[in-house]
Amino acid sequence: MKNTAKSIVILGAMLCLFLLSGGERIAFAGETVTKPYVDMDGDGFDDNASDEDGDAIPDAADPDYVPAPAEDENMSGLINFGETLKEVGIVEDFSTNMQKFDRLDFHTRAMAQNRCGFDAGEEFGSEGIGIGGSSGGGCVGGVCR
Amino acid sequence: MKNIKLRPVLIIFALSFVFFVGSSADARIWEYVETEFQTSAGYTDNLLADSSAVEDSYGLGKVSAKFYPLPIAEILLNGEYTNYGNYVDLTNYSGGVGITVIPLKENSRFSIYINGNFNSRGYRENFESFNTRIYDGIASLGYSVSPIMQLRAGFSLKSTSYLHVLAVDNTKYEIFGGVNTSFLGKNSFDLQMGYAFVDLTYWEKQVWHPPDISGAQYVLPERTDEYPPTDGHLKLLQIWPRYSRPIGDKFAIVINYSYRKFDDLGEIAVAGVTTQSLSPWASIYEGESISFTLKSFFLPNFILESGVGYWKKNFLNSNENRNVPLLAKYIILARHDEQNKAYLTIKRPFPLKSGLFIEPTVTINHTYNNSTNAQYDYTNLSISGGITFRY
Numbered sequence: 031m032k033n034t035a036k037s038i039v040i041l042g043a044m045l046c047l048f049l050l051s052g053g054e055r056i057a058f059a060g061e062t063v064t065k066p067y068v069d070m071d072g073d074g075f076d077d078n079a080s081d082e083d084g085d086a087i088p089d090a091a092d093p094d095y096v097p098a099p100a101e102d103e104n105m106s107g108l109i110n111f112g113e114t115l116k117e118v119g120i121v122e123d124f125s126t127n128m129q130k131f132d133r134l135d136f137h138t139r140a141m142a143q144n145r146c147g148f149d150a151g152e153e154f155g156s157e158g159i160g161i162g163g164s165s166g167g168g169c170v171g172g173v174c175r
Numbered sequence: 176m177k178n179i180k181l182r183p184v185l186i187i188f189a190l191s192f193v194f195f196v197g198s199s200a201d202a203r204i205w206e207y208v209e210t211e212f213q214t215s216a217g218y219t220d221n222l223l224a225d226s227s228a229v230e231d232s233y234g235l236g237k238v239s240a241k242f243y244p245l246p247i248a249e250i251l252l253n254g255e256y257t258n259y260g261n262y263v264d265l266t267n268y269s270g271g272v273g274i275t276v277i278p279l280k281e282n283s284r285f286s287i288y289i290n291g292n293f294n295s296r297g298y299r300e301n302f303e304s305f306n307t308r309i310y311d312g313i314a315s316l317g318y319s320v321s322p323i324m325q326l327r328a329g330f331s332l333k334s335t336s337y338l339h340v341l342a343v344d345n346t347k348y349e350i351f352g353g354v355n356t357s358f359l360g361k362n363s364f365d366l367q368m369g370y371a372f373v374d375l376t377y378w379e380k381q382v383w384h385p386p387d388i389s390g391a392q393y394v395l396p397e398r399t400d401e402y403p404p405t406d407g408h409l410k411l412l413q414i415w416p417r418y419s420r421p422i423g424d425k426f427a428i429v430i431n432y433s434y435r436k437f438d439d440l441g442e443i444a445v446a447g448v449t450t451q452s453l454s455p456w457a458s459i460y461e462g463e464s465i466s467f468t469l470k471s472f473f474l475p476n477f478i479l480e481s482g483v484g485y486w487k488k489n490f491l492n493s494n495e496n497r498n499v500p501l502l503a504k505y506i507i508l509a510r511h512d513e514q515n516k517a518y519l520t521i522k523r524p525f526p527l528k529s530g531l532f533i534e535p536t537v538t539i540n541h542t543y544n545n546s547t548n549a550q551y552d553y554t555n556l557s558i559s560g561g562i563t564f565r566y
Contacts, residue, residue: 069363074419074427085524090424091472130246134277138288141315145367
């Protein structure tokens, strides 16, 4: 009985450590982390993680990703025109219809699938004849594939 | 190409034309259109997913085009052609059209998602009884309680018409609600509950005869037209919790559990259509399942996904047409399955600077199915390789 209680305490402590681990998201130089971890597409990875090249591999795990160099504030003593423009620049969305729809689609990714229908679970491993790719590319970087 | 109708094939070629020739058009067209072409080839040692264990190879081509006339709408056209090496009568085509509308702004706490599709699939002469027309739709409403929590509720339906077998037509209606939230940093929990209805035609227990043969629960009289089936509907309750989280930057795990139960179901039997992979009843069962999925980026530039799962399925009794000497031609069979599945998928995405996206994929699936109905005792190993082009 004593051993059982001891095992439960150890397992409980290990479970707590597991659940609490990885709470901090790694930020690259120059990147501002503002969005918390969210997984609505159900692949385990953060849907909000950045994916610069759109290959469905988050930048943090993508060897192709080259972080943008951090701005050197001491580079010159002249006027920073970029900074000035940020304040007074015209804010307009020049995205295409497809890009705008992709953003809306990302916003509704959890609503687009009914996991409780009669056909639920049938896609596991895509057993049937098909292209393969059990769960598509998932959602990352604000786009779902 | 004998017995294959021409219209869907023409649709596929037209969509291919959009994909391959359209790239020379004005570049602005791609602000409104996205095209995708997929092709794959594979081998399976159990094509029909039953004890017949028919081995075969297949090739598949799929073309789709998405149009964006408005920022809130997407129109989808798709065509698909599947060709089988030995079991040529199973060769089939399908074509479909769909529309998705998301009418609210992305920064709104509320979200609305509306989607509708029509799809038609046709087989060669010997499998024409499996020709189908499917209408499906979903409408759902979401509310973001906070950046890490979203509530959702919705309604969906799917109507399947078998063009040559009226007794197995069915329409499924489903209402569902769910919540998704993150907790303690990088842990995600999703819970969905649903209640589903399906219209169906069935025989009630009163018309069955007592069993007298091995493997059959009950026996129907030979002339089923003297005992016409009745129309009714079946209700299913389902609860589906999911836990997921990343482990480091390159691994993530997902654990799914599902529980589904028929509500207030008496002893009934439905018309059997015994090709398991095409059966209209293959997805109508009660039981539970648990699955574990691992997704990984540990191989540079590759996406690996693998999973194992266990399903316990109690199917509807089915009225099967069998040659049983001295008794009856039709027997009622019960079916309870235990199923184990495992799969591995490897993808290598190539996003090119021209905007073209190429992704080769290899998938291996293994299924072991143990059933009280000997016809569904089977294993299935399938291997497929495919490539996707998207522009």
